[in-house]
Amino acid sequence: MSENSFYRDYDVPQDLQFKTADILRMGGLDCTAQLSPKYFEDVFAAPNKITQVSVKLSFSVATNEILARGVISGEREVQCARCLQTARQNFAEEFLETYSNKSEIIDIMLLVRQTLALTEEIRFLCKPDCKGLCPQCGKDLNAAPCGCKPVNLSPFAELKGKFK
Numbered sequence: 125m126s127e128n129s130f131y132r133d134y135d136v137p138q139d140l141q142f143k144t145a146d147i148l149r150m151g152g153l154d155c156t157a158q159l160s161p162k163y164f165e166d167v168f169a170a171p172n173k174i175t176q177v178s179v180k181l182s183f184s185v186a187t188n189e190i191l192a193r194g195v196i197s198g199e200r201e202v203q204c205a206r207c208l209q210t211a212r213q214n215f216a217e218e219f220l221e222t223y224s225n226k227s228e229i230i231d232i233m234l235l236v237r238q239t240l241a242l243t244e245e246i247r248f249l250c251k252p253d254c255k256g257l258c259p260q261c262g263k264d265l266n267a268a269p270c271g272c273k274p275v276n277l278s279p280f281a282e283l284k285g286k287f288k
């Protein structure tokens with residue numbers, strides 16, 4: 125945000141559907157909003173989820189278009205792909221988009237959802253060397269070794285036993 129940012133007393137719509145006419149009339153708009161996580165429930169694949177979202181937005185009016193730039197920040201819960209523990213993470217993502225000043229509505233919600241969707245880690249690990257769960261007893265091996273005998277995963281292991 126620029127030095128001379130001004131925060132107007134503007135009631136930011138929770139669904140982030142801004143009326144283009146409002147922004148043109150005000151000659152731009154700077155605003156912030158805390159958003160309900162319910163708008164973002166389906167952005168990540170369960171059990172990963174976004175638990176807190178706030179946006180800082182700045183609209184500036186150019187000749188034929190409106191420039192929207194901002195920062196989305198908040199908190200998310202993500203599950204480790206190996207040990208299945210859930211970790212909380214803070215995030216902050218910047219975005220920048222231009223809209224025609226002829227469109228009736230500027231849909232910032234769509235932009236925010238798309239930006240957040242791109243941040244999902246498909247195979248998140250709680251730490252790079254996470255030991256994961258024991259395939260036999262299901263114990264979290266990061267806490268302590270479980271004492272199970274290692275399984276021979278070779279497809280010939282079973283046959284070897286049969287033809288002794």
Ligand SMILES: [Zn+2]
Nearest residue numbers: 204207250254
């Ligand atoms: Zn883990």
Ligand SMILES: [Zn+2]
Nearest residue numbers: 258261270272
């Ligand atoms: Zn075990």
